[in-house]
Amino acid sequence: MTKAEIVNEISGKTGFDKGSVQTIVEVFMNSVKNSMIGGENVYLRGFGSFIIKKRAQKTARNISKKQTITIPAHNIPAFKPCKTFVNAVKKNTK
Numbered sequence: 001m002t003k004a005e006i007v008n009e010i011s012g013k014t015g016f017d018k019g020s021v022q023t024i025v026e027v028f029m030n031s032v033k034n035s036m037i038g039g040e041n042v043y044l045r046g047f048g049s050f051i052i053k054k055r056a057q058k059t060a061r062n063i064s065k066k067q068t069i070t071i072p073a074h075n076i077p078a079f080k081p082c083k084t085f086v087n088a089v090k091k092n093t094k
Contacts (some may be wrong), residue, residue, distance in 0.1 A: 036077050048081035 042050040
């Protein structure tokens with residue numbers, strides 16, 4: 001499902017015009033993104049959590065150059081769905 005499809009579905013179910021719904025969806029996504037950039041996790045009850053995972057420093061190999069490189073510690077964004085969300089997806093598996 002794309003952002004445009006989400007906007008169309010919300011617009012159809014609520015009766016709001018697509019322009020307003022698109023603005024709301026984009027503001028929501030920017031709020032989540034800015035919170036995570038600022039180091040905060042975002043918790044949405046009944047849906048899931050947008051969390052920041054910390055990756056430790058590690059040593060890796062560049063096989064083509066035959067070099068050992070060090071990858072510094074860093075953070076990555078991740079989504080962790082709530083249990084009811086996970087169970088609903090599992091039940092719908094064929």
